[in-house]
Amino acid sequence: MPVCAICIWGRIMTEPLLSLKSVVAGYGRTQILNGISLDIAAGERLALIGRNGMGKTTLLATIMGLTQLHSGSVTLNGAAIGAMPTHRRAGLGLGLVPQTRDIFKSLTVEENIIAGLRGDATLEEAYALFPRLKERRRNGGGQLSGGEQQMLAIARTLMGRPSLLMLDEPLEGLAPVICEMLMGVFERLAADGRTTIILVEQHAEMAVAFADRVVILDTGKIAYQGSRAEVQADPAILDRFVGVGLSAA
Ligand SMILES: Nc1ncnc2c1ncn2[C@@H]1O[C@H](COP(=O)(O)OP(=O)(O)OP(=O)(O)O)[C@@H](O)[C@H]1O
Numbered sequence: 001m002p003v004c005a006i007c008i009w010g011r012i013m014t015e016p017l018l019s020l021k022s023v024v025a026g027y028g029r030t031q032i033l034n035g036i037s038l039d040i041a042a043g044e045r046l047a048l049i050g051r052n053g054m055g056k057t058t059l060l061a062t063i064m065g066l067t068q069l070h071s072g073s074v075t076l077n078g079a080a081i082g083a084m085p086t087h088r089r090a091g092l093g094l095g096l097v098p099q100t101r102d103i104f105k106s107l108t109v110e111e112n113i114i115a116g117l118r119g120d121a122t123l124e125e126a127y128a129l130f131p132r133l134k135e136r137r138r139n140g141g142g143q144l145s146g147g148e149q150q151m152l153a154i155a156r157t158l159m160g161r162p163s164l165l166m167l168d169e170p171l172e173g174l175a176p177v178i179c180e181m182l183m184g185v186f187e188r189l190a191a192d193g194r195t196t197i198i199l200v201e202q203h204a205e206m207a208v209a210f211a212d213r214v215v216i217l218d219t220g221k222i223a224y225q226g227s228r229a230e231v232q233a234d235p236a237i238l239d240r241f242v243g244v245g246l247s248a249a
């Protein structure tokens with residue numbers, strides 16, 4: 001479905017789903033995010049990119065309540081959540097698939113998914129998204145391949161019915177065929193309009209192609225943001241901040 005950039009910006013201007021204002025955050029006293037202001041509209045797809053160590057994971061962790069918020073504010077649907085513990089943020093609809101693909105390795109695939117079920121979510125739903133997990137349902141989490149572990153980590157988070165799904169380098173180290181399959185799942189989730197997605201990815205071309213808007217982090221600050229069309233029209237943008245130019249369309 002074509003995306004109306006004006007509609008998206010309009011929604012951002014009126015009532016963002018998530019809003020960060022002048023966020024300074026880090027680990028203990030160490031400051032990593034140096035003043036991030038960012039609004040995300042409901043239904044938006046945001047690509048968050050940047051070189052290693054620039055603060056992408058820290059930004060997702062801050063939204064989730066896993067870092068120390070030194071100053072600034074984080075609001076969800078207008079309500080301040082900056083002091084709220086992580087489990088309450090999850091209950092309000094924030095879902096993170098961490099870069100570390102946290103799954104319970106000693107539990108089976110099925111037990112892992114059941115542990116993530118919330119509301120009316122069902123096992124069958126998870127298996128419909130990832131048929132491979134149904135085949136492996138009796139296997140322990142630790143017996144899965146990297147791709148299968150990532151599917152499980154994503155399925156578990158999705159079964160919590162997040163309205164904002166944050167994916168931290170979901171394609172890292174996976175074969176191209178698995179990357180394509182996962183991107184197809186993200187497309188389907190985004191297309192129904194109920195799930196807002198922040199995708200952190202080193203595969204910059206894929207992330208940009210997926211996104212409505214691209215945000216580039218550089219040393220804990222937003223160094224650039226623009227629409228997918230703007231980024232695709234100017235390969236120098238990615239080249240400058242990420243070190244990879246997009247191939248000419
Ligand atoms: N638990 C931690 N305690 C202290 N510093 C940390 C911690 N985790 C990350 N950092 C530091 O914070 C900075 C940003 O790290 P972060 O993991 O957010 O970067 P990133 O953009 O996600 O990088 P990558 O692309 O490698 O995943 C880095 O300098 C890193 O060393």
Ligand SMILES: [Mg+2]
Pocket residue numbers: 056057058099168
């Ligand atoms: Mg990271």
